Amino acid sequence: MLAFIIMDYWWIAIPGVLLGLYAQIKVTSTYAHYVRVATRAGLTGAQAAREILDAAGLQDMPVEEVGGHLTDHYDPTKRALFLSSENFHGSSIAAVGVAAHEAGHALQHKAAYAPLHMRMAMVPITQFASIAWAGIFLLGLVFGMFYQFLGIAIAIFTVIALFQLITLPVEFDASRRAKVQLLKLGLVSGDESAGVNKVLNAAALTYVAALVTSVLQLLQFVMIARGQSRD
Ligand SMILES: [Zn+2]
DSSP states (O other): OOOGGTTGGGGGGHHHHHHHHHHHHHHHHHHHHHSSSSSSSOHHHHHHHHHHHHHOOOOOOOOOEOOOOOEEEEETTTTEEEEHHHHOOOHHHHHHHHHHHHHHHHHHHTOOOOHHHHHHHHHHHHHHHHHHHHHHHHHHHHOOGGGGGHHHHHHHHHHHHHHHHHHHHHHHHHHHHHHHHHHTTTSOOOOHHHHHHHHHHHHHEEEEEHHHHHHHHHHHHHHHHHHHHOO
């Protein structure tokens, strides 16, 4: 019954899992380090985001506080920035870096940056794919009915992998915009910028790991399907 968890070619997914673990450790340790290093300018994450948004003519965009750890995000439907309490009130290199990154997404939106719009358009279908995958996963787990749904699983992971692929330029570009604005507006100095880079690069690695994991999972299903068609 649990056969599909230890399915054929299960080992294909291992590098993705290891990379994911490494990325998690890296982002946690890098953030933990730079959250204790204050910027000389002394602005909080909320103030830094405000400066960047104002400089881009986005004075009306709210910067709000949200609960949880590293829950920071830009909401394109609400056209609002949400920063976790730690980054909202904190004036560390980590707080200012993350806040500037989220402001970077707002700048993308204002600039009608194409990958951001492609990603936004893919959100509903990706959400549907994730729910469908949960359903198939459950059927496989409870009834051992996974192999009948192999084609659907391949379609689902194709959607998820494409979403994660389009996420990469969006995330890297937001960090690039963040670093430019932080330096230009004097919110961090040249040497502090290296710390911002480390925090944002570590965060970006988690998106790379997610993509690698999905692609390998997809490859696993394709290999199984090929094996079946040969039987
Ligand atoms: Zn981002």
